[in-house]
Amino acid sequence: xxxxxxxxxxxxxxxxxxxxxxxxxxxxxxxxxxxxxxxxxxxxxxxxxxxxxxxxxxxxxxxxxxxxxxxxxxxxxxxxxxxxxxxxxxxxxxxxxxxxxxxxxxxxxxxxxxxxxxxxxxxxxxxxxxxxxxxxxxxxxxxxxxxxxxxxxxxxxxxxxxxxxxxxxxxxxxxxxxxxxxxxxxxxxxxxxxxxxxxxxxxxxxxxxxxxxxxxxxxxxxxxxxxxxxxxxxxxxxxxxxxxxxxxxxxxxxxxxxxxxxxxxxxxxxxxxxxxxxxxxxxxxx
Numbered sequence: 495x496x497x498x499x500x501x502x503x504x505x506x507x508x509x510x511x512x513x514x515x516x517x518x519x520x521x522x523x524x525x526x527x528x529x530x531x532x533x534x535x536x537x538x539x540x541x542x543x544x545x546x547x548x549x550x551x552x553x554x555x556x557x558x559x560x561x562x563x564x565x566x567x568x569x570x571x572x573x574x575x576x577x578x579x580x581x582x583x584x585x586x587x588x589x590x591x592x593x594x595x596x597x598x599x600x601x602x603x604x605x606x607x608x609x610x611x612x613x614x615x616x617x618x619x620x621x622x623x624x625x626x627x628x629x630x631x632x633x634x635x636x637x638x639x640x641x642x643x644x645x646x647x648x649x650x651x652x653x654x655x656x657x658x659x660x661x662x663x664x665x666x667x668x669x670x671x672x673x674x675x676x677x678x679x680x681x682x683x684x685x686x687x688x689x690x691x692x693x694x695x696x697x698x699x700x701x702x703x704x705x706x707x708x709x710x711x712x713x714x715x716x717x718x719x720x721x722x723x724x725x726x727x728x729x730x731x732x733x734x735x736x737x738x739x740x741x742x743x744x745x746x747x748x749x750x751x752x753x754x755x756x757x758x759x760x761x762x763x764x765x766x767x768x769x770x771x772x773x774x775x776x777x778x779x780x
Contacts (some may be wrong), residue, residue: 516620518544518599526593529569537562541603542613544622545584545596554584554624557613559606569593584624661691664706677709678752687732688750689739727779728762734773747776 520535522528525545539561546553558564567573574585588596604612613630661680664671674680677688684691684701694701695709730739730747741747744762748755751774761776769775 516601516616518601519603520600522598523548524594525596525598528598529565529593532598533562533565533569535562536565536600539603540606540609542601542609542616544599544601544616544620545588545624546599547587547591548595548597552587552623553620554587555601555613555616555620555622556584557609557630559609561600565598583626587624660710661695662708663701664708666700666704666706680707685735686737687739689741689746690737728758729777729779731775731777732773733769733775740779 519541522532525532537560540557540559541561542555542557543561543564544553544555556564568588571589574580574582575589579585580589601616602612610630617625617628617630659677661674661677662671663674663680663684672683674683677691681688681691684705686701691701691707695707700706726744728741728744728747730741730751731737732739739747741750744758745755747753748758753770753774757770758776761770762778767775
């Protein structure tokens with residue numbers, strides 16, 4: 495015994511089959527709660543992914559040769575809110591609604607050479623609303639509109655202005671003032687380093703007893719910069735300047751000395767004794 499499908503049943507069947515064709519390989523229904531798991535699961539894997547806003551059902555489809563790294567960048571607020579990236583519709587949506595309002599899915603794992611073809615397939619079939627460009631990888635040759643470029647340049651100028659730390663150095667003996675465009679420039683002129691100048695600026699003490707320092711450096715930024723809860727204190731001996739400086743973290747030392755964070759970490763891990771580049775000796779402060 496069997497019965498013929500009526501017209502409505504026929505369309506319902508094909509509608510369900512169409513949905514089954516796009517069942518994701520992996521789905522993280524609450525992106526925020528599952529972010530660590532999602533990053534770990536997809537480390538080093540290549541494939542096609544989709545973000546879906548749970549309420550509006552609007553989505554974004556993308557691809558990556560390293561899905562774990564791509565996810566890590568998405569969950570980095572500084573990364574997606576940077577002036578060169580915050581104009582992307584999906585980034586604006588994540589910042590507006592929050593990660594917990596989105597579902598993250600892996601539609602398919604595939605090889606790097608297949609990414610463009612498979613991403614285009616899903617974009618054509620699913621018509622993601624957050625994708626401004628409708629051709630996979632078309633952003634490689636995409637040019638922003640003039641208005642968008644103006645906004646990006648304006649945001650970058652504001653960002654650079656907000657990050658600039660001007661320093662005015664006044665010689666109390668000669669009463670001559672010199673303005674420097676950065677802490678680094680002032681430190682170089684006074685034959686010292688940025689961390690030392692910061693300490694004198696916030697303690698409001700003349701450097702070497704004769705140089706009055708004035709700056710627009712934020713106290714809160716300075717405190718956060720030096721007192722990260724996971725930081726490890728280190729001591730740096732500068733053989734060229736014959737100085738010893740204590741830093742609250744490897745990262746603070748790396749930024750101040752313009753040396754790679756990994757280079758200092760490797761030096762300490764290997765317990766090296768010879769001066770780094772013939773000048774610096776790094777020691778852990780217990």
